[in-house]
Amino acid sequence: MLRYYRFHKQLSLELYEAALTAAGKPRNPLVPVNPLDRVPRTTDPALLQFLAAVSRFQKDPTAPRTAADIEALRLVLRNPAGLPVYTHDAGFSDNPTAGSLSAVRFGADISDATLLVTRRGDTYTCSVQLPAGGRMLPLEEADIAFDHFVRSGEELQLLAGFPLFRLVRFFRGLRGPLQLPAAHFPELRRHVLDPLGDLLTVHYTGVRPASEEQLEETGLATAPARLLYLSDSGAHISITPVVRYGDTEVPVLSKRQVYAQDRAGQWFCLVRDEAAELTFTALLLQQHPDFERQLDTDPLAFYLHRSRFLENDWFLGAFAQWQEAGITVLGFGALKGIRSSPHAAQVSVQVRSGIDWFGASVKLRFGKQTATLKQLQQAVRAKSRYVALGDGTQGLLPEAWLGRFSEWFNAGDADTEEIRIPKVQFATVAELFKEDELDREALAELRYYQDSFAKPGALPEVPVPAGFRGTLRHYQQQGLNWLQALADGGFGGCLADDMGLGKTVQVLAFLLAEAGKDGPHTSLVVMPNSLLFNWQAEAERFAPSLRLHLHYGERRLRHIRDFDRFDLVLTTYGTLLQDVSYLKNYGFRHVFLDEAQAIKNVGSQRYAAARLLQARTRFAITGTPVENNSLDLYAQLSFACPGLLGSKRSFTQLFSIPIDQFGSSRHARQLQARVAPFLLRRTKKEVAPELPEKTELLLACPMEESQQRIYDACARELRDFIDGKADDELKRSSVFLLRGLTRLRQICNAPQLLPEEKHWNGSSSKIEALVEGIVNNAPGHKILVFSQFVSMLELIRAELEKREILSEVLTGSTRDRAGAVQRFETDDRTRVFLISLKAGGTGLNLTAADYVYLVDPWWNPAVEDQAIDRAYRIGQEKKVVAVRLYCPGTVEEKIHQLQAAKRALSGGIVGGNASFFNHISRQEWTELLGPLKTAF
Template identity: 50%
Template sequence: MLPLKDLEEQLLHRADPCLPASDDGARRLLVLKQYRFHKKLEIQLFRGCITKDGRLKNPLTPIDPLAAVLQADDPDELRFYAAVSRFQNNPTAAVTDDDLAALQMIFQNPAGFHFHVHNPEFSESVVAGSLQAVTTGAALHDLSILVAQADGFYDIRPQLNAAEGPVDLRVQRLLFGYFLRIGNVLHLPASMQVWKALRFFLQYPGGMRLRPVDFETFRSNILSKLEDSLSIVYTYAQAMPPDAPEAQHLYTPPERVIYLSELGSYVLINPVMKYGESEVPLRSRRPLYRTDAKGSLFQLDRDGRAEDAFLAQILQQHPHFGEQLSEPLPYFYLHRRRFLDEGWFLDAFAQWRSEGIAVLGFSALKGNRFNEHKPEVSVRLRSGINWFNALIGVRYGKQKASLQQMQRAVRNRSKYVTLDDGSLGVLPEEWIRRFEGWFAAAEPDGDELPVPKTAFRTLHELFAEESWDEDVRREVGLYESALLRAGAVPEAKLPEELHATLRDYQKRGYDWLRFLDEHNFGGCLADDMGLGKTVQAIALLLAQRERHREHPDLVVVPTSLLFNWEAELERFAPSLRVLRFYGPNRARQLKSTTRYDVLLTTYGTVLSDGSWLEQQQFNLLLLDEAQQIKNPSSLRYEAVSRLKARNRFTLTGTPVENATLDLYAQLSFTCPGLLGTPRSFRALFSVPIDQFKNSKRAAELQQRVAPFVLRRSKLEVAKELPEKTELVLHCPMGEEQRKVYDAAEAEFRAFLEGTADEDVARNTLHVLRGLTRLRQICNSPLLASDTHVGADASSKIDVLTERLTGLVPGHKVLVFSQFVSMLELIRTELEKRGIGHAWLSGRTRDREGAVRQFQEDPSVRVFLISLKAGGTGLNLTEADYVFLVDPWWNPAVENQAIDRAYRIGQEKHVIATRLICPDTIEEKILQLQDTKRALSDELIQSESAFAPSFTKSEWLELLSH
């Protein structure tokens, strides 16, 4: 076994007998000493104990500063230990700036060490008795060089002041090459320049005497360069009299200038006070002197108060500047990335300029393309004819940015805009958002942003009201009071030529249309189907003809509604001269269009004759069933948008069929600019609303379009509606269908004409077969088995499916036909469009199940019913629209069908629509219904009971048209 002493040394750890450093009985020591073999400074750290009477005692335990770094949390302590390690086992040949900086860090003493100086005469080793306690004092910076004249020479001598008072350099030395020891206080030179001058004058404490010729050289080469860091005092200089001619321009307030330059990756910020022609760095101690005409030297006082204020204005722009005050530099500095890339300079420069400080040298920084100014944006909003014109000026100092340049930058989401001189103006995020809003509202035109007057509701968001001129304030007030408050639209007089009595809601619709038109606003009348949009529009056509007669109106409708519009115009406004601009003969009509008040045409004609129509000037341009232009990228939308008109209106029962873009197309047509560009509309509304169901954006969109869309549902105007409204919807045949019908009619006519009167009465079955065939062809040529025409040749199916598509989202609909085969064709079209429907014919076994499906299933929107199967015994009160696909001889049968929806206790108002092919036997059936409507049901029961009462001539009359 090893000896017990060896085992103790190897196995047992003896803790330090001293108390912890935080205890009053322990002390941490910083010892300044001299290396054993040379006179360089060495710094060591120790832990020592003290006696009860406060004396330090041995042993002293060394502290490794690098090990202390691992235990330190405070950043200042980390720097302290790193600075100490610099002076251990690493003597340097010369004193450097880094040495002085490390000593300044040590003198801050964040770890709370007690400073001691080692006395090697007591012991070469550091022991308690070899240490003398010292304290650290303020840095030495008040070193002046006094220049005096004596006996024809110049005497140069130093003057040093410390916190304790004047210091006699003749009895001083630099302890360890760095410190002045005054009593028990160690002072460290504040800068390398002070250290070098102090070291020099400690060698020559009495100063120097120079001849005048040598002094001038010394002054220009030495003293002038020391003036920024040391105080140079010419004792023989006199105070400049304020009234001296040389002083007049020197006593004006000094100018403040900041010069910018570069040093590596840093931008240097050098503040200068300019006294007359003399520039003095703000951080220098340079005096101001002037020599008069006689050669006398005069001293001028620097404006200390102004310089302190200038310094404060610099410091408040960045926290780093305050930290740099302790560094002996004539400038402040920031890393180039922080100075330029983070846009710091914009705020700093703006603040300095606002306080009258000039900033020079920015454009000379290497690779710098930035403009040094923040954007200054001026806005003036004026009223034009159809626009509010915002005159917007954007300037960056002396440079201008056009609205087109701003738009490119904003569209590219760039933080910079290219200016006229090629420099880059920085766009703050606040201005990017503001310009995004402006460019979403309108496209720039030169220096102006023409915002359509239809967008008056957005003006408060876009432009501060102090930028509005008086006309803008007045007009916006008028529009807001009339269009944003219910019932506030002023009443307008109905035209005397109108042959109709409008219901109250229709009169309000007419008033609204008139108000919009008088202020050159377009609009969309979007009442539910059957509420009389056409008659309201016709009233407008009549009214504005009194004021605008120089150009005709243009009404564009689907081909299927052309006949209906002709009939309605003739019925309600017979005084209007109407030209049906449609069909193969329209080329001959081109020269005569100016003789008419209204041109009535179709969407297809606008597409085919667009080149001619685009050259014409119209008064009103009115689109019916305007959902036809719901796609803003379609040829149809582009064609109608190119037409020139004083004003535009649309009619539709379904302003939005699938997505918000439907609404954009219609309102961009009637109110150009209201909803901005397609790109901005998609970003602001379409994507948030359609994809993410953003209710806030939906409310914003509704608020924007509300003044220009008038929609009344049947429920809203229920009190003004009759219990049942019966309409006739004409469905003109297409070319193929007409060809089939005309051939069948000619064949039937030939049969009648070639048959004797008495034979016609005997061949009733053959006559009825001919009538039925004509009626089937009116529905669809496919119902007549001997025809060969495509399934799309039915004008009724086209019109019906178009109407159903618009109605089914909010209504339930009954569709009656005498022919089950016609209902089957309709069912096929509904299935193609994904419209839920129920079916009832004579072959349906579960009638109650079909009825219950329609009444209770919300996905079932349409009920297809055979007229005979559903004429009696049904109660279908969920429906509020009824379509009669083909007219029946007996109006009582049709009324029974309509009454399936209208029952006692029914809360909905029912609108029944008969589909009629004009210029066919169906028109004659309608006329026959009118003449026979007063007869009792017993007299007219069916075709077979009805037929014998007709003579041959009456049958032929039935075929005439």
């Protein structure tokens, strides 16, 4: 019900409950309803708004009306509950009764009025007309009800706009038109009529529409320009669409008429381009859902909360559309707290071919501002989506490009102009850049590399050099082809064939193929001491024409110029460290590192010295490119293929942590794909099916009671130490923990290996089982015995001597290594070769043996595989049996279990094996020690 307050002529809205007569009219009594009492029982949002709006008109009757009151009346008129509407006639009764009510209905809102301005002589007259009842009705004739409505019979039409409400109230207060002298009119027009013209229609009678001549004369015949003004409005940003007709700017959402004077001083009215303005408005309405709702409030501008303006980079997409549509945007730079450039990023990339790198030129523009490559790199490294620009703003990096930018910088080094990616990363370049981003030369070169190294078996065949004395197997020929292709491309690589497949032979054939070519002819091979005589023998056997020099011993050459007299120089890692100060100054043709896992620690002196060697190409030779973790591979390939895997820091983040710590197969595949062209690995199973069968056995050797008691006491001590340490302290105690584990492993072999137990006279279960096996097999087989502990080998030899079994021993202190190997291989009386795992686990060819005993398990299963492959290699004609001894229920059994769980690392990268001793957790330490068998 609509009524006036009893003592104030101000609209009040009230709710009542009443029974209905048979005719459907309310009857007494009318029971008032407090709208706020209904709120707790209401869940419909529209009905809640309705109740709140009704309540607004039951408060202070003396409060002045505001724009919010008009909005509340709009909500009331929606009448979501479909309630009947009545007005109260105060002349019938002071309080509402059934007889004082008149039924009404709400008609269409009145959102505009026309303010007519007429001049008669020296007087201007302003009057108001309202569109009501289907015609323009002078305000004096309109029936204004409750200050807010125009009544036409039973219909009420809301004056739907606060400026309109104020205009009607003002003119009703005048009780007639407004008249004023012509001298005062300019001021009225400037301060009242022009601003009012934005919200309502102001019509000057007597001013005719513009003629074609007037439009041409005043420059208004051209299409209007479109502008957007952005400005701060508290927590919001206002977006005001404006069209400019000549010099006159008109808000698109306003009702303002455009008036101008011709040269004769005659005023005329320009008809606004409704079609162009509607198109302009439609574009804005499509850009944000909030805008369409705001049209109901008759705004001059759209608005967005600052957070909504920035949300999901809305303004960037909108700004791009505005620019594309030819709309001028003004005021963005003055917005408070917004440093972002309004321009979307434009990225262009061009990759060219350099000397030994591909150069990627990246142009990043934001309007007229260009971000430098260094600025872009800083943003990417900081993982920021914003890049600093020269004008003080920040450009927003496109989401779709962030990953590409990061990958580019990870792949190469950036200078001021371009990102230089080593050509050794050609596979990465092909993956990171689209073909249309490469210039013609770079694309042709990239395709050449891809075709050349797609499959080692598809490489051009290299003729076997005339000076080669021997026959290359098919896979060795492929290895020669691969080495030659890499060298021709200026690349190095890692020859990682399985142990015993003849890597030395492939390298010697390659060096013969390189002999006589232009450039330096001297190549260098660095190796462990134990391999020196083997390399010399192999070179003299297969490549006798190579001029060979052993750079080793006290009488070695001191002047690098003397190297020019040789084709091949052999030296050791120890000699390299001593002589690196002048070896680094010689330009070799090729440098090879045999058993290249020797430089797997990038912080070692060996690694640093090897990196200083200069050569056209550098190669790593190893049967175990990954022993402990993926950083082993990084060290060897950063020597052989500088730049392939980037910096250690980036490699750690991109590959080492995901692979080594989290076992990511996806990252392992990515690493494998990157190194594939430069790492050649074939296993015996793949390329040497003619090799005899290899049988691997685990032999359990339970400890006897006294040995077990010593083991349990040591294990308890170590367990108590671990239990008493926090996780961070445990990580800092690795030396003590390893020493404790070593003691446990020594006890498993024989307690006499401990200094405090050297007089122990019990029996070692391992020695008993091993000697029994040797006694049984020695008559028909030659046997290799490997142990990490030299003192264990001495105990074993003493037992063999008691049984008159002749043996040879090879440890780090053995001087005549070649003699020991030759006697075992050729002397039928020597049946056993006792070998220190560290001294003889690599580089030896011992195919006379067909039994291999591994006395104690080693943390790294690859080292055990290498030891077995001293016998199981090309040239072996007998079946090979490898026996691993262990004490059940001890750390040795746990080592075997954890080895199996951690072998997958290398296989996921290069197809080999890996060490267990990577990242041992507290839980794994506990599992290693296992439950104690004896309680004290």
